[in-house]
Amino acid sequence: MSREDFKALPLQKKIQTLYADGLFVVSIRYYGYKVNLYLLGDDYIEVFYNHKLDRIERIEYLNRSHTRMKFYLDQIQLDSI
Template sequence: MIVWPEYKKLTLEDKIDLLYEHGTFIMAIRYYSYKINLYLLGNFYVEVFVRHKNTIIEKIIPLDMNHTRMKFYSDQIMLPCDMF
């Protein structure tokens, strides 16, 4: 399975293809003008930022466990960082 350093080098289109073929959808949140889909890919989580007004994926980034968005996720599910 791919690791983050290799994944981040891919084009956005290749990231999307790999994510939809091998990733596991976890949940979605609304955050400002985005719908953010959280996926598990191998051993790392990624956030897929979809501009919901025109349904365009703008970026895919690794989940930052220290970001304030974490409260939106942890209110609904238990992520590995919540377990310890």
């Protein structure tokens, strides 16, 4: 599935795709979110879960230039950075 195809999916389909075809990598706490990082094909995808509201609020491709990267890099070695 291409990035554009994945981005065009509704949230529920993105969730289903990640749980069926993705590989869970790590989870971090980021402000009010628990962010789960998945590997789907060659791409890393973040799932932002709001535990106070008990819902997934957004799913997006990992932005490797974001300051949030330091939280991941403290825990794991990401390939192809």
